[in-house]
Amino acid sequence: MSRDVAGPPRAAVVYNPSKVRLPALRTAVAAQEEKAGWAPSEWFETSADDDGRDAVERAAAAHPQLVIVAGGDGTLRAAAAVLAGSGVGIGVVPSGTGNLFARELGLPVTNTGAAVATAFDGEDRLIDLGFAHLERAGGESEERAFLVMAGIGLDAHMAAHTNQKLKKRIGWLAYSDPIARSILGNRRFDMVYGLDDKPDVAMRAHTVIVGNSGSLTAGMLLIPDAVVDDGLLDAVVMRPKGGGGWADIGYRLAFNRLLHRTRFGRFVRRLTPKPRAILYAQATTLRVRFREPQEIQLDGDPNGSVIAARLRVEHHALTVRVPRG
Numbered sequence: 001m002s003r004d005v006a007g008p009p010r011a012a013v014v015y016n017p018s019k020v021r022l023p024a025l026r027t028a029v030a031a032q033e034e035k036a037g038w039a040p041s042e043w044f045e046t047s048a049d050d051d052g053r054d055a056v057e058r059a060a061a062a063h064p065q066l067v068i069v070a071g072g073d074g075t076l077r078a079a080a081a082v083l084a085g086s087g088v089g090i091g092v093v094p095s096g097t098g099n100l101f102a103r104e105l106g107l108p109v110t111n112t113g114a115a116v117a118t119a120f121d122g123e124d125r126l127i128d129l130g131f132a133h134l135e136r137a138g139g140e141s142e143e144r145a146f147l148v149m150a151g152i153g154l155d156a157h158m159a160a161h162t163n164q165k166l167k168k169r170i171g172w173l174a175y176s177d178p179i180a181r182s183i184l185g186n187r188r189f190d191m192v193y194g195l196d197d198k199p200d201v202a203m204r205a206h207t208v209i210v211g212n213s214g215s216l217t218a219g220m221l222l223i224p225d226a227v228v229d230d231g232l233l234d235a236v237v238m239r240p241k242g243g244g245g246w247a248d249i250g251y252r253l254a255f256n257r258l259l260h261r262t263r264f265g266r267f268v269r270r271l272t273p274k275p276r277a278i279l280y281a282q283a284t285t286l287r288v289r290f291r292e293p294q295e296i297q298l299d300g301d302p303n304g305s306v307i308a309a310r311l312r313v314e315h316h317a318l319t320v321r322v323p324r325g
Contacts, residue, residue: 009066011041011091011120012059014052014079016071019095021112025070028116036120046071052078064088066321068119071095073147073299081145084129084317091119091321098300101147104213104228105322123324126316127228130212135308137293146212146298149222150311152288153189153207154238156295156302188239190291195235195283207238210286210311225282231315235286237279245277285312 013029015022029041042062044055052075059067060082069079070093083090093115094102105125108114130146187206194200211234214223226234240248293305 008037008039010039010062010064011066011068012044012062012064013041013068013070014044014046014055014059014075015069016046016052016075016095018048019072019075020070020093024112025093025116028113029068031113032116032120038120041068046075051075053082056082060086060088066091066119068093068116073098073101074301076101077145077147077299077301080129080147080318084145084314087319089119089124089319089321091116091122093119100149100213100215100299104148104215105320107322118323119321121324122321124319125229125322127318127320128212128231129314129317130210130233131312131314132296132298133310133312134296134303134306137305137307144298144303148213148299149209149211150309151207151209151297152294152306152309153205156297189294191294192289194287195281196285200287203237203239205237205239208235208288210235212313223280225280229316231313232282232284233286233311233313235281235283237281238277239279240277248277285310
């Protein structure tokens with residue numbers, strides 16, 4: 001998909017006009033083009049009636065050496081789905097509220113100039129990409145990509161029912177209301193799940209999250225063993241039966257980073273019993289089916305309700321520009 005014609009290299013910029021400050025972005029791109037000796041970039045604007053896929057496909061058809069994606073998580077997810085396996089470098093200029101993927105890779109999230117500089121001058125890192133095959137109650141099915149996490153239960157309820165204007169203003173704190181209502185209701189669902197070629201298991205759960213990476217906003221570590229380039233998906237299942245179970249989950253979420261990323265924390269973890277209210281698993285493929293339709297989210301965006309899903313990972317599907325060193 002890269003450009004084979006003679007001449008200086010060229011980038012393609014895919015941008016969401018509702019998310020980015022276009023004059024600042026154009027200025028930053030022009031500065032890096034001049035510094036690196038690249039030809040002027042080609043620009044592709046996303047439209048309101050498209051998730052960004054059409055703009056990315058038009059950008060890819062121009063055969064650039066680099067595709068810069070400036071927008072929210074939805075635009076980045078569309079770019080990942082189109083460019084998976086192409087080998088074309090992806091530069092990320094984060095413009096959303098969460099930016100979990102960018103934070104996981106240590107990319108600049110508040111400085112447009114630094115993000116554009118990383119896109120032009122950073123080093124390539126091979127990243128895994130998740131895919132979710134979704135089955136609807138009416139018999140329809142579709143496959144969608146996800147970069148960070150897919151969630152069912154509380155996680156999806158948060159994505160679907162959080163006030164978006166409030167989320168834009170105060171960030172992750174806007175989730176407090178749907179979290180509180182979900183915990184007080186303690187609504188659980190029946191499901192059957194399977195990992196790779198292992199037999200299916202029936203279970204009642206409150207929340208299921210499958211992650212390509214494990215960190216949430218505010219530095220909270222949800223899935224300790226998740227790594228964006230290990231060829232595995234990591235699943236966490238929350239199944240509290242009451243207040244004690246939620247207290248156990250809250251303790252784990254609050255201290256996961258300490259318990260898993262420090263020598264003292266790992267020592268403490270060996271001495272404490274494994275929590276029954278929260279379970280972890282790893283696989284390349286996860287199958288899940290529900291007795292009743294359940295809401296699902298991909299990278300924080302609601303994706304309706306499903307009766308079943310098959311989640312898989314493509315190892316090193318993406319080439320992402322990250323800061324050197």
